[in-house]
Amino acid sequence: MTDLINRQYYLASRPVGKPDASHVPYRDVAVSEPAPGEVVLRNLYISLDPAIRGWMGDDPNYIEPIALGNAVRSSVLGRVVASNSPDFAPGDVAMTMGAWERYTTVPAAALNKLDESAGIPLSLFLGVLGPTGLTAYFGLLDVGRPKAGETVLVSAAAGAVGSVVGQIAKMRGCRVVGMAGSDDKCRWLRDVLGFDAVINYKTCGDYGAAIRGACPAGVDVYFDNVGGEILDATLLCLNKFARVAVCGWISTYNVPDAPGPKNLWQLVAESVTLQGFTVLDYLERFGEGIAQLAQWVMAGDISYREEIVDGLDNVLPTFLRLFDGSNQGKLIIRLPED
Template sequence: MAELHNRRWILHRRPEGLVTLADIELREEPLGTLKPGEVLIRNHYLSIDPAIRDWMSDRPSYLPSIPLGEVVRSTSLGEVIESHHPAFKAGDLAVGVNGWEDYSIASGDQLMPVQPLAGEAEQYFLSIYGAVGLTAYFGLLEKGRPQPGETVLVSAAAGAVGSLVGQIARLKGCRAVGIAGSEEKCRWIVDELGFDAAINYRTSANLQDAIRESCPDGVDVYFDNVGGEVLDAALMTLNKNARIVFCGAISGYNSQQPVPGPYNFWQILARTVTLEGFLVSDYFARFPEAIAQVRQWLAEGKIVFREQVVDGLEHCLDTFNLLFEGANNGKLIVRINSLPQASGGSGLRRDQLNHATAASALAATQEETR
């Protein structure tokens, strides 16, 4: 494999605001050699997530900052080409935290083998069976602790995680209310996902009032994906002993100035609220349990999910910035279709996948683009 060259997106400057080509660049580098315990993976799919923006900064986070001069970190799924680790052999599929690159060399101890069932697409393990689905599952059920009859409010409700949180809340007998950024997204989460109500934060003159109108009995669980002004408004609508699940704060990831704390934070005391952050990696030992349950819900047609797959490693940056423009529609994934030697420009494709039923989830071996 020494003759292969590897295309890699390299971080060479800490971004200020949206990430641009002044911050990262696509380079072609010789592929390194494997050490004992390492595995060579040809990446098929790359996960595009808001957290990557935080890793590019030098702010303290749950993972170290990406060092300047190193590949942009992300979760990837690919095929094992060569293995110096006893748990993997050539032809296996594996998921791990690697990078925006054609090939990854990783410690086998930091990879998870995956085996799709017949008819399941590989990239499900970056979406519905991956961090997205498992974050929604463990975040809501373990930290939100929803009880039948309670109201669950979800921000970024049309996003990859939020859309699943609302559906799981409904499965647990709760009223699910979502906050999203367009009328189209609001219609989707109500008409197709089964949310009880949706709030367009962009057109609401007073978000607190809009939440109170949609949650007349108050909010028992708030699943927060955005922070900022949306969190501030939600804090004023909480019931006594409510739970806030702090999953993300995308509203502040591109901020160039210190982000002030919630002005209404005192409601945590006033309403005796529990606020907890969590990392899905803390539940690694329970991943099989969660995947089995999510797979069952999917097979029974009880949950819906969307993937938005973009072709070409060269389009990672454009795809990533869709997250911060609110232009994505479902879980964002980049598909690497060609070997490095065959790389080339093919315009950005924004393929939308909507696996709404068991039939479409289990029968599709190719994506259906809309």
């Protein structure tokens, strides 16, 4: 093992605003033999998720901040190259919470073995058949609780989570309206995914007027991926007993001291339920979610986009694309097998 070198991108200091190479430099370290019970993965795919930006800070979060000096935490999928556990053999493929690094060493109990023989492209287990698909599935159905005929508004609708939310809501018989940041993304939502209406929030002008125009019967479920001014405007467009599923607030992640929502009084005025959630709340139901998502994907009922970028050294600039909207769907770094 000692001839294997692990390149790691690690957190040297906590960014204020967008992280750059001074916050996330790299180092090359030798890979150690796995201790009893441990397994070494050679990573093939690294998932880039907006939540990682939160873990770079030290505010309370649903998992602890990344410690200074540690490699940047990320979901990874890789092939076993060394195992000191009877449960894994070299060649097995598995997923785990790893890091922005070439090799990840973890206890076998932290690994989720995948079956390559099923012929499913492995990257899908980080996206539509993994955490992002599950976030959409449980967040919409359990937190948003849409009913046929209701209007569902989704922000960051062309993204990994949002695009799946909208398609599930359509299958539930809802009127689905998506907000996205380019005409191309809006066209894809309407013409390919079958959204009923779309709003390009970068060109629409007044958010409230645009939402009222696209949702003439008001909003019954708002799946909130962005927070900020779009949330504030939507609060004024909610129907009686509407549900707001708070999935993420990406518009605030790189904004120090971002102002909070101003229109929360609408929760009282319209008897609204606003509920945050994380996909980890549904760990015990992941099997159900993955089975349903796989069935929909195989039947062609759910389309997805993934953008796969080659090379670990592209990890930070690629991650930053989540925050300027230049990613087209689930964003993943691919590393060569050898």
